[in-house]
Amino acid sequence: MNFSSFFTNLIIPLNLCITLLVLAALCFIVRRRKTAALLAGLSLCWGVFWSLPASSLWAGGRLEQLYPYVPPQDLPAAQAIVVLGGNTAGGRRNWFEPYHRNRAITRVETAAQIYEAHRAPLVVLSGAALEGKISEAENMAAVLRKQGVPEDALVLETNSYNTHENGVYTAQKLKALGLSRVLLVTSALHMPRAMAVFHKQGITAIAAPSPPQIVVPDDPDFSFWQPNERAFDAARSIIKEYAGLLAYWVRGWI
Structure with missing residues (x-):
């Protein structure tokens, strides 16, 4: 460590x-x-x-408000959608509410919505295997295939273990393909660090975060000042x- x-x-x-x-x-x-x-x-x-x-x-x-959520149809066009691995199976709608799988919105689902809105023709998936032998990029690709994204639209980067490596190795992939303008998909909380990393690598990244999760819930009994697990x-x-x-x-x- x-x-x-x-x-x-x-x-x-x-x-x-x-x-x-x-x-x-x-x-x-x-x-x-x-x-x-x-x-x-x-x-x-x-x-x-x-x-x-x-x-x-x-x-x-x-942190979440530095790059506000924009609906997929309102995002500008780009050459590719870049999706960063990390908590790709989570996507809790609101951190102050119980987790409901059917209401969750993961990063890869956000990317699928952006692709369906025709904002970019390629989806670059970044993430190594944190556990087992299957990389996060491969897991995300499997989800996108099920949602109708064609195989020739997927580009996998399977060597990165952290956000810095996401930027370095993905930038190498993008430059090899002659791409420089991307829609960057990650959680709203993680977006400030991710954007800074990609800009450092010379990539023109446009923030396309998943919806914010640290928001006041609709519960009328919610208290700002009552300790909460x-x-x-x-x-x-x-x-x-x-x-x-x-x-x-x-x-x-x-």
């Missing part, structure tokens, strides 16, 4: 809360009572902050994006 992955995992709410409490206990044992109280207080504040829906809506919503779980992905943006900037990848 590299440092950026370690740092990201460390600051995930549950992990950091436990780490701070362990340090607080050690400080208490060695009679550093004030330090122990401070660490315990920080643990409590970090956990409570990320358990509030208002926090997720503020922090995650800011789903908000606490959502913090993992939100923090990952902020940490990823920082790490990619430090490395010169964006």
Whole structure:
């Protein structure tokens, strides 16, 4: 595990809360009572902050709103649609509501809608095999074939394990085909980092995110300020994006 992955995992709410409490206990044992109280207080504040829906809506919503969702028919034409792997089987409609498979909209389904709207003649699928032997690109291609996308419209990139590699290896594929203007499909939360990576590779990318997921639900009993387990779980992905943006900037990848 590299440092950026370690740092990201460390600051995930549950992990950091436990780490701070362990340090607080050690400080208490060695009679550093004030330090122990401070660490315990920080643990409590970090956990409570990320358990509030208002926090997720503020922090995650800011990222999602940088590239607003545009219906497929309203997107500009491009030379290809690029779909990034990652959570391609998820697509929860709203992070504050229970998951319903029949209401989910995945990245690959967003790409299918864009293709059906005749926004581009090719679909480039990017993602290596994170588990098993079948790559994410191949899994996405299978879904698109079932939805009527012809084989000759599919281009697969199966070597990338992260967003940076998505950009590097996909750019190589695109340049080999003489393509430079693409509609980039990923989740709304992930779009700011993905767009920065592709622009760094010299690709003219137009954001075509899946619909935002960090939005206020229709539930009349929904509370912004009542601790919520789903908000606490959502913090993992939100923090990952902020940490990823920082790490990619430090490395010169964006």
